[in-house]
Amino acid sequence: MIRFLTSGESHGPGLTGIIEGLPAGLELTSDALARDMVRRKMGYGRGGRMAIETDAVRFVAGVRKGRTLGGPVTVWIENRDFKNWEGIMGAEPGTSAGEAVPQREVFVPRPGHADLVGGIKFGHQDLRNVLERASARETATRVALGAIARAYLALFGVTVLSVVRSIGTISWAGPSEDAWADPETLRQQTLDSEVFCPDAKSAALMVEEIRAAKKAGDTLGGIFEVRALGLPVGLGSYVQWDQRLDGKLAQALLSVQAIKGVEIGLGFEASRLPGSKVHDPILPGGEGGPLRPSNGSGGLEGGVTNGLPLVVRAAMKPIATLYTPLPSVDIRTGETAPATVERSDICAVPAASVVGEAMVCLVLAQAFSEKIGGDSVEEVLAHFGESRRLARERTRWGGGQ
């Protein structure tokens, strides 16, 4: 069973991630992870930090000569900004920035961030102790681990990609089904857009809206859509609440900083439509099993994949750090004070879409490892072949069995 952990502070020495349960012999290079790491840094509306960090991933355990060994894989991502924070964030007692340098303590919590609740929960007066870990800098590690999961998913022919569907008040209908069916082209078109929205007209309006928010000292959220193509029938389960794949995906996506809503398939729209317009008819198909002429289910029925593309959307709230700050309280005095302003993004929906992909990759990788098992790539592929053979047999209706 694949599991993972992340560790590290935003301005500490670096970020660590551990992923366990991958088969031995999986091809893995830091170059293969670089594409996603770079994408996470992109998007119109990001703050200055992204220009400082290279987010190069170094394998420090579990990989030898470009292949996994079967043990935990550990990644290390250096925070290049640490050199500017060493006196403030150093681990040893007595670490000091020196008289001349601002101590960067935080005493006024930002509404919408973890500052206030974290300070109360862990008993920190300097809220830097909260925001350093609560910061979405942590998502760099998730993206690195997600890219590893993506390499594992490639064994099964699974592709995961995303687009931004809305930013602020600007939204568009999303790519056509034909466009989704050509993931490499769509991926490139998305990458060519400053806001990861392949529709040029909508993208220009989104950029304009971010620009206006920045001018007003405000921030914006939005919605992104992630799809996984090439999934087999039968990942996840309906037999226990915590084995349902819809529940796992929702949990994973909602665990991403600032994600406040998740939809699968038609999502909330399904609640407004009659059943005849929501559910996907089952027709006797050809070679590949039953034919489903529509995909309102978003690829999941009963918490189990049904072989159609997985369709998940996530809604992100606006960034909590406002350059025109909301009122807050100085926790030392109890006096009203403007919320702390920490160098920040104006809009990070494009970056969040990459993090969303990573979380979907990790959840799907867990589901595959649960269903297919296998200690080596060779074993995984043999098990998968047998699973596919059985699935084909089970849909050879009317005389096949």
Ligand SMILES: Cc1cc2nc3c(=O)[nH]c(=O)nc-3n(C[C@H](O)[C@H](O)[C@H](O)COP(=O)(O)O)c2cc1C
């Ligand atoms: C990719 C990404 C980048 C983010 N960048 C910032 C940022 O620069 N400043 C900020 O205040 N919040 C940022 N956030 C959002 C905060 O992490 C989030 O508001 C905070 O965790 C509280 O949200 P929560 O209540 O959902 O945890 C970012 C989130 C993501 C996913």
